[in-house]
Amino acid sequence: MSGKVVGLRQATERPLRIAKTVAVGAAVVVVVGGVAMVVVAARHRAERRSLKRRFKQAVDAAASPVKATREAAHALDKSLEEARQKLRAELREELKKELAKDERPLGQRLLTTALRSAASAAVPIVIKQLEQRMSQPGAGNGKAKDSAT
Secondary structure (H helix, E strand, C coil): CHHHHHHHHHHHHHHHHHHHHHHHHHHHHHHHHHHHHHHHHHHHHHHHHCHHHHHHHHHHHHHCHHHHHHHHHHHHHHHHHHHHHHHHHHHHHHHHHHHHHCCCCHHHHHHHHHHHHHHHHHHHHHHHHHHHHHHCCCCCCCCHHHHHC
């Protein structure tokens, strides 16, 4: 029986060795491929940013100014639209936060807002009337005729 076990063990060693080699090879290919992709992307980015590439773009723009103007306008519109979208998203988030803070019914919130604005408009008028009453002679007597006016 032990001879049979030894034979089976020897029979499985070769496929295991092959599988291990294939796994290591696949891992190496993945790592090397990833590094190669990073290097190629870095080269392309460097080429786009290089002086030679910018000079070529300037020459192309000078050769066809209408096309260059159209492309610049399109790029500007695109960047403006992206900025608008970003600002709108931020505004939505802030509004959600504000609405989450105030959980009162809409009617109550509207009344509170209206009363607050009316009160802020009425405060200077009330202060002026109080100052006038305080400056009148006999303001501290507590006479009935002051309360009637």
